[in-house]
Amino acid sequence: MVFPNAFDKLYIGPSGVPVDVPANSGTLGAIDKCVEHGWTTMELPFVHSTYLKLPEAQQVALKVRELGFPISCHGSYYINLNAQERTKVGASRGRIVEAGTRIFQAGGHSVVFHSAFNLGMESAEVTRIVIDELHKVEEELAKKEVKVWLRPELTGKPLQHGDVDELIAVCNGVETALPCIDWSHLHARFGGGWNSYEEWCSVLDRLATGITNKNVLQRMHMHVSGIEYGPKGEKKHIPLAQADLKYKELMKALKQAGVCGTLIVEAPELSQKLDVEMFQDAWDAA
Numbered sequence: 238m239v240f241p242n243a244f245d246k247l248y249i250g251p252s253g254v255p256v257d258v259p260a261n262s263g264t265l266g267a268i269d270k271c272v273e274h275g276w277t278t279m280e281l282p283f284v285h286s287t288y289l290k291l292p293e294a295q296q297v298a299l300k301v302r303e304l305g306f307p308i309s310c311h312g313s314y315y316i317n318l319n320a321q322e323r324t325k326v327g328a329s330r331g332r333i334v335e336a337g338t339r340i341f342q343a344g345g346h347s348v349v350f351h352s353a354f355n356l357g358m359e360s361a362e363v364t365r366i367v368i369d370e371l372h373k374v375e376e377e378l379a380k381k382e383v384k385v386w387l388r389p390e391l392t393g394k395p396l397q398h399g400d401v402d403e404l405i406a407v408c409n410g411v412e413t414a415l416p417c418i419d420w421s422h423l424h425a426r427f428g429g430g431w432n433s434y435e436e437w438c439s440v441l442d443r444l445a446t447g448i449t450n451k452n453v454l455q456r457m458h459m460h461v462s463g464i465e466y467g468p469k470g471e472k473k474h475i476p477l478a479q480a481d482l483k484y485k486e487l488m489k490a491l492k493q494a495g496v497c498g499t500l501i502v503e504a505p506e507l508s509q510k511l512d513v514e515m516f517q518d519a520w521d522a523a
């Protein structure tokens with residue numbers, strides 16, 4: 238499942254390793270545990286560091302190709318392509334390049350990141366800056382012959398760059414960019430909106446018509462979770478059973494639109510197994 242192939246179905250799995258995997262099992266053990274649970278994908282959280290080292294990454298690549306088990310990574314939390322200080326922008330680019338390179342070496346397809354903070358600037362201006370900086374990231378990756386989708390994420394707070402229209406603009410401006418659609422962030426970002434079949438269908442339609450020449454609905458990468466929110470958006474992930482997200486309708490909207498790709502469930506540790514199963518069951522029943 239390597240860039241830039243389309244996916245043949247929807248793969249569902251956790252963010253981070255299965256919580257019941259023994260310590261020191263590494264990423265290889267985590268993938269085995271996912272398979273044991275019947276989970277078909279996983280996202281590696283490189284959010285504090287790119288912890289997967291090259292020798293294991295090379296073994297992971299063999300395994301995921303053999304299993305047909307797509308993997309992705311979530312890049313560093315410390316990324317702001319719109320930082321005031323140029324050194325911080327350069328470091329942010331470096332973090333995307335580092336995570337993207339390692340997940341490519343591990344046979345993965347995408348690196349997810351939160352692009353930027355808006356810092357009170359016009360949306361179009363931040364979008365232009367994000368596109369410029371991602372061009373430089375693309376150049377770096379191309380030099381290393383790394384082929385991986387850059388996945389700016391739909392973010393959970395209005396202070397962060399990354400609403401649906403901004404993502405569409407970035408994906409049209411950057412050849413190797415496709416969105417990471419976090420449906421729970423969309424819901425939380427507007428203090429509880431975007432929680433119905435019709436609204437989700439309309440977003441999928443906007444993506445399909447807005448992003449040109451990329452066959453986006455067959456190359457979707459998504460995050461979902463139960464989420465707690467307030468007027469300023471996202472607060473924290475909560476167990477799906479305690480959340481108000483109409484996840485069955487969401488799965489119905491995805492199936493109706495023929496979505497293929499990867500759906501990553503970001504659950505609190507305690508409810509990880511149950512939450513992944515709830516999404517999988519809802520998808521199967523949709």
Ligand SMILES: [Zn+2]
Nearest residue numbers: 311350351390
């Ligand atoms: Zn994220």
